[in-house]
Each structure stands twice: as C-alpha cells, then as structure tokens.
Amino acid sequence: MTDSTETTAAPLTHAGRRAPEPLDPRTAEVFHASVSDPLARFTGLLELARANPHTREPTAMSLSTVDADGQPSSRIVLLKQLDARGFVFFTNLHSRKGRAIAANSRVALLFHWQALEVQVRIEGPAVLVQDAEADDYFAHRPRQSQLGAWASEQSEELASREELIARFKKLDEKFANQPVARPPHWSGFYVAPRTIEFWRNQESRLHERERYSRADERTPWAHALLNP
Numbered sequence: 001m002t003d004s005t006e007t008t009a010a011p012l013t014h015a016g017r018r019a020p021e022p023l024d025p026r027t028a029e030v031f032h033a034s035v036s037d038p039l040a041r042f043t044g045l046l047e048l049a050r051a052n053p054h055t056r057e058p059t060a061m062s063l064s065t066v067d068a069d070g071q072p073s074s075r076i077v078l079l080k081q082l083d084a085r086g087f088v089f090f091t092n093l094h095s096r097k098g099r100a101i102a103a104n105s106r107v108a109l110l111f112h113w114q115a116l117e118v119q120v121r122i123e124g125p126a127v128l129v130q131d132a133e134a135d136d137y138f139a140h141r142p143r144q145s146q147l148g149a150w151a152s153e154q155s156e157e158l159a160s161r162e163e164l165i166a167r168f169k170k171l172d173e174k175f176a177n178q179p180v181a182r183p184p185h186w187s188g189f190y191v192a193p194r195t196i197e198f199w200r201n202q203e204s205r206l207h208e209r210e211r212y213s214r215a216d217e218r219t220p221w222a223h224a225l226l227n228p
C-alpha cells in the first residue's frame with residue numbers, strides 16, 4: 001500500500017509538450033499603449049487577443065469570490081461588456097458565486113492570454129446590474145440558452161442528467177410560441193475596478209508588472225511598477 005504522504009506522480013516537465021504557438025509580435029506595442037488609461041490599455045490587449053487565431057475564448061476570465069465562511073472559490077465566466085462602470089458578466093444569482101457575492105461583494109478577475117503571454121488581474125466590488133440591462137441582455141441570448149437558464153438550478157446537486165433534460169423539455173413546452181422571460185434569479189454584475197495589474201512575460205523572469213489602483217471611480221488612477 002502506498003503511504004498517503006508519498007507521491008507516486010512524476011513531476012510535471014516540459015517533455016513531450018507541443019511547441020507553443022508563435023507569440024503575437026504586436027504584443028509589446030499594444031502592451032505599452034494607452035498607459036495613462038488602464039481600461040483603454042485593457043481594451044487594446046483584449047482586441048489583440050480577439051484577433052489572434054490561437055485564442056479561443058479571449059473574453060474568458062476567472063472570477064474568484066470569497067463566501068461568508070471566508071472560503072475562496074474560482075470559476076470561468078465570460079466578459080460581456082466593458083464600460084466606465086467596469087467588467088460585466090451574467091450568471092445565476094442562486095449559484096455558489098451568486099451567494100458568495102451576496103455575502104461579500106469583493107471579487108477578483110483574472111485574464112490570461114497565452115498567445116500574448118499577458119496576464120491581467122482585476123480586483124473590486126461586484127455590483128448587480130439594473131433589471132433593464134439584464135432583461136435586454138437575456139432577450140438577445142439564443143432561445144436554448146434562455147431555457148437553460150430556467151432549467152438549471154446552477155450549483156445545486158442534480159440526481160441525474162435525465163432530470164435536467166426533462167425539466168428543459170417542460171420549459172420548452174411552457175414557453176412555446178412566446179418569448180422566454182428572464183428568470184428573476186438570473187442577472188449580471190459589473191466589477192468596478194479598484195486595482196488592475198498588467199503582467200507581460202520577459203526574459204530571465206524579469207517580467208513587466210504594472211499596477212493601477214484607485215479608491216473609487218472619482219479618484220484618478222495611481223500607477224506603479226512592481227517587482228516581478
């Protein structure tokens with residue numbers, strides 16, 4: 001029997017890995033553009049990632065929350081809008097993340113665009129969007145996704161996939177020949193950035209790190225370089 005403290009796994013190495021995709025040559029220029037405005041700087045990098053054929057989900061971001069017991073958890077969500085308020089995503093308010101945010105609105109977002117070798121970290125409070133905004137976004141989703149939002153009791157235990165599919169079919173019949181209304185427990189949040197940190201891979205581990213911070217949206221951004 002293996003001692004539980006012993007590890008049988010081989011250490012992770014680069015052996016046998018596929019060669020990485022070539023890096024986007026425009027990264028350095030875009031990374032150093034719009035330095036006075038971190039949101040514009042972010043947008044430039046997002047557009048570059050979007051244009052890169054090796055980036056499948058440029059708007060995918062890790063969302064980390066901390067629940068009422070202080071337990072952190074992370075998951076991927078999609079950035080659906082970026083404006084002066086901040087970074088908008090949509091989700092089920094009854095989900096694990098929804099409950100965590102209700103207890104503690106302080107969250108962190110993380111983007112990693114491999115083809116650019118760039119990471120962006122964002123921290124700030126998550127604020128519920130207005131109902132009208134959630135209605136508008138929901139109305140533009142494909143019908144199947146709208147029904148899925150009703151069918152899925154996101155993060156709850158599920159007895160079987162059949163149960164979920166049966167629920168979906170029932171809802172399909174219920175909403176036949178009529179628009180699917182937004183579930184009241186399905187909405188969006190914007191993350192109002194209080195810190196935004198840009199990281200870019202450099203040789204000898206002398207990576208570039210730049211942090212912007214501000215106490216609230218009326219305060220100008222403070223900018224600092226950080227040790228890698």
Ligand SMILES: Cc1cc2nc3c(=O)[nH]c(=O)nc-3n(C[C@H](O)[C@H](O)[C@H](O)COP(=O)(O)O)c2cc1C
Binds near residue numbers: 089
């Ligand atoms: C690429 C990708 C995109 C996703 N986008 C969303 C999203 O926009 N909103 C969402 O609620 N879940 C999204 N998910 C699912 C979440 O990662 C997660 O499984 C789900 O929201 C439940 O999380 P929770 O139990 O922590 O609340 C996405 C997952 C992946 C892999």
